[in-house]
Amino acid sequence: xxxxxxxxxxxxxxxxxxxxxxxxxxxxxxxxxxxxxxxxxxxxxxxxxxxxxxxxxxxxxxxxxxxxxxxxxxxxxxxxxxxxxxxxxxxxxxxxxxxxxxxxxxxxxxxxxxxxxxxxxxxxxxxxxxxxxxxxxxxxxxxxxxxxxxxxxxxxxxxxxxxxxxxxxxxxxxxxxxxxxxxxxxxxxxxxxxxxxxxxxxxxxxxxxxxxxxxxxxxxxxxxxxxxxxxxxxxxxxxxxxxxxxxxxxxxxxxxxxxxxxxxxxxxxxxxxxxxxxxxxxxxxxxxxxxxxxxxxxxxxxxxxxxxxxxxxxxxxxxxxxxxxxxxx
Numbered sequence: 001x002x003x004x005x006x007x008x009x010x011x012x013x014x015x016x017x018x019x020x021x022x023x024x025x026x027x028x029x030x031x032x033x034x035x036x037x038x039x040x041x042x043x044x045x046x047x048x049x050x051x052x053x054x055x056x057x058x059x060x061x062x063x064x065x066x067x068x069x070x071x072x073x074x075x076x077x078x079x080x081x082x083x084x085x086x087x088x089x090x091x092x093x094x095x096x097x098x099x100x101x102x103x104x105x106x107x108x109x110x111x112x113x114x115x116x117x118x119x120x121x122x123x124x125x126x127x128x129x130x131x132x133x134x135x136x137x138x139x140x141x142x143x144x145x146x147x148x149x150x151x152x153x154x155x156x157x158x159x160x161x162x163x164x165x166x167x168x169x170x171x172x173x174x175x176x177x178x179x180x181x182x183x184x185x186x187x188x189x190x191x192x193x194x195x196x197x198x199x200x201x202x203x204x205x206x207x208x209x210x211x212x213x214x215x216x217x218x219x220x221x222x223x224x225x226x227x228x229x230x231x232x233x234x235x236x237x238x239x240x241x242x243x244x245x246x247x248x249x250x251x252x253x254x255x256x257x258x259x260x261x262x263x264x265x266x267x268x269x270x271x272x273x274x275x276x277x278x279x280x281x282x283x284x285x286x287x288x289x290x291x292x293x294x295x296x297x298x299x300x301x302x303x304x305x306x307x308x309x310x311x312x313x314x315x316x317x318x319x320x321x322x323x324x325x326x327x328x329x
Contacts, residue, residue: 023194025167029214031186032170039097046089116143117154120162120175120197123204123305124268124281129224137228138256140268141281143195144213144227145169145187146220153183160202166195166212174199187214192277203304209282230259231271231328242324245317254307257328267307275329280305291322 021027028034061072071077119126129137129144143166145151155164157175165172170185197208215223234240243260246252252262258271273279276286280302284290294301295310295318313321 021168022192023167023196027168027193029187029189029191029193029212030166030169031188033168034188036171042096043093114146114149115152115154117156118143118164118175120155120157120159120164120201120208122159122202123197123208123302125208125210126158126268129227135228137224138269139227139272140276141278142211142213142276144215144220144223145185146217147187147190147214149217150184150186153185155181155183161199162197162201162208163199164195165198166193166210168193169195169212172198187212190214190216194282204302207281207283207302207305211277211282213277226275227272231257233259234324235327238320239324239327241317242320242322242327245313245321246324249310249312270325270328273328274326286326288319288322288326291325292318295321 025033025037025040028037057072060068064072113132115130117126117128117130119128125141125143127139127141127143129135129139143153153164155173155175156179157177159177161177162175163172164175164183166185169187170183173181173183175181191214193212193214195210195212197205201208234243246257247261252260252264254264254267255270256263256265258269262270274286278284279286279290280294280298283302284294295313297309298305298307299309
């Protein structure tokens with residue numbers, strides 16, 4: 001490979017890195033993200049126009065005729081382009097930001113029918129849906145939203161500073177110990193996007209992600225009803241053996257599976273873990289093989305997470321346990 005080809009490949013890396021739409025501010029699926037995207041492009045194209053103007057004026061100052069250079073050297077250009085123009089442009093941007101982005105507005109936050117409490121924990125997300133009628137449904141590492149409806153996110157942390165950032169949905173907001181910060185979001189398109197903790201919070205920070213699932217209101221209500229129900233009983237003998245192992249091995253001391261004796265609150269609620277789009281806060285795909293790998297080798301997959309590795313299971317036992325967990329839908 002020639003040096004020219006290598007340089008071209010290196011220059012293309014930033015472009016290739018931004019191709020995924022699942023976690024990109026350039027592919028907005030929420031009301032706030034659409035406003036931020038519009039503001040970004042307006043400022044980008046405005047900046048390009050000003051840059052071109054400066055290059056043209058600099059070229060004229062260097063290469064232009066004597067009369068043109070004398071005009072550029074006058075006080076009028078400094079007054080209009082150096083003082084008046086920046087004042088007008090920056091004032092317009094300030095007004096645009098306050099009007100379009102409604103900077104500082106919290107009017108929507110108090111009137112939403114659905115609130116979702118999101119707690120950042122090392123290194124996963126505890127997600128609790130709080131309905132207007134008082135119902136509460138706990139899940140983890142996934143946030144489901146009804147399209148077209150404003151939803152209030154109550155952002156807290158159980159340990160250190162985290163930062164909630166779903167770039168396709170809205171901007172980011174820090175999660176501070178001892179505080180509850182609010183963000184009101186409105187999904188505008190159905191689909192699955194990805195979010196990430198945007199504040200370094202310890203060893204497994206890079207593996208602290210989540211998915212945002214935007215659904216039609218009808219699909220969301222159906223999902224919420226399913227999510228709030230108890231776990232279905234095991235579907236076959238293998239899953240029955242897996243459930244017995246889960247309960248007898250102490251897994252229920254940290255994890256809850258509603259409808260069983262497992263009622264732990266230290267780790268994520270696993271009542272419907274098999275229906276999620278990923279495992280371990282978007283670290284692994286949701287498969288039986290991934291369950292088995294994480295149970296035995298989780299400290300290698302997600303270093304410093306709070307779950308100890310379980311090397312006590314025989315291969316058949318591990319397969320039974322993984323089958324049970326995958327079947328929790």
